[in-house]
Amino acid sequence: MSAISTPVRRPRRPREESGSPLLLGHGRLPRVLAGTTLTVLAVAWLLPFVWAVATSLQSEQDVMKSGLSPFKGAFTLSAYRQILDRGNVPTWAFNSLLISVLVTLITTAVSTLAAYGFSRGTFRGRRTLLAVTVAAIMVPPQLLIVPLFKQMTMFHLVDTYAAVILPQVVAPMMVFILKRFFDAIPRELEDAARIDGASELRVFTSIVLPLSRPIVAAVAIFVFIGAWNNFMWPFVVTNDPDLMTLPVGLATVKDAYGIQYAQSMASALLAALPLIVMFLLFQRRIVNSVATTGLGGG
């Protein structure tokens, strides 16, 4: 097959090759229309960001009088300075980072191991347990808030890092996605190692894991984003401001500082910064994994 098709360029049809459903190549008008629509939509989607950034770079007084153009006032970083001086935001950022990293590490480790066990294991009840795990994907996590809180009260864990972290490490969806990926890896590769007497753990760490780096990375990225953005559970289980995550902290002081829009916008952008950096770094991986696995929904 590949021997026949020579790298000679085909003469025409530059547009049709991309399989475009609208076939914009034929006339100017459709292309202009489509381009305009895309641009208008993109501007509408980016406008709130631009507005927030512009607001955060002004003094509070200028925000109140600047009208439609947020660029009238003098450029200043005072809102950012005030937030960092107040001390809460750095604490919350640290908490968010610590909690998200720990949730990511534990969830990824636990889920990867379980997925391998489900994929290759021969233990009794494997099918039943797998079925229960898959069924658990349906359970809305919000349903568990009340009993989980009661449970944490019982364990005396309310207002601890453990209470925020532990319930988040259960990720049946991730186990399912990883298992499907492991299932697709040909077993011949492992059997050779098994015949040579390698332990299952050894087979897992030195053969299966290296082959699964992309999917494991995708799972880790999405667990991290989910943990960083998680609101309801950390909100319910923390009362101590020193233990709050960024989303929870910002929401609880919103009313107190509600009038100070420059500061609100500055703190909002600081909270979003790590994820924006992450998206720019891992753009292709994030896009691909959403596209191929439907990961991260909800």
Added chain:
Amino acid sequence: MTTTAPAGAAAPPQPPSATTAAPRRRRSLTRGGGLFVLPFLVVFALFLVWPIVQGLWMSLTDASLSLRGTEFVGFANYTEAFGDPDVWSSLGNTVLFTVISCVPLVLVALGMALLVHSGLAGQWVWRLAYFAPYLLPVTVVTLIWTWLYQPDIGLGNQLLTSLGMEPVGWLSDESVAMWSVAALTVWWTVGFNFLLYLAALQSLPTTYDEAAALDGAGAWRRLWSVTLPQLRHTTVLVAMLQVLASLKVFDQIYILTKGGPNGSTRPILEYVYDVGFTGYRLGYASAVSYIFFAIVIVVSVLQLRFFRQEG
């Protein structure tokens, strides 16, 4: 991956026996594997199965936030919930939100994906612009939109007044507030559906499109009769995920409006939260959340049936 081309060519004569025999032979090489699953089973049982069972039990008691003894009350919480007007109104709000958020979340995502896929330059710019909001924490999204919806100097009303229109009480007008929440939600989460659609479009075979073009079908005709039917499975997936996600709305509404004005945006999950954590009635809150869970299950089953018949 499988580089044994000659063996592959020789295989076709007896594929059934090969596929049935292979797994058995392979399985004998793995031993147990239960230990791998154990850590997951522990957290699964502790933080998922136990709370589900515990919650079901609590819904039959008068459990409160204090650790005093609780009494079994049978189905009293459930009968109370069915007669509770707040349950019905918050359920109604949830349904309203689901309808007015799901339709644009599917259609706008589809439109965006079709336009981006049509081959114009600057793919990554569009992808970034539409998907970026999805990455923001809910608090950030609501902080930004609280500012946009601000009655006097917010962007929304400034745009309206500069066009000579009346300012709108985005979050203070009972008939508008839920639409404002839906608009925020579309902005925030449409990027996820957009990516699912875009991936589906990119994996479609181009042959049907080309054949239709050769037969003289115009662009719209091909979009309608070739591309959209091929996207049916993706639409089913996107719509199902979206309905389930919208039913569970809580975070953005709680931060944006606390369910107001006058309860007009309070969804069922916020009612559960209010009853449980500010009213301290955990037993009743559990009963309401189990009623909600039952509704979610019914909706999922109905969706599965409906779409199975369609497809």
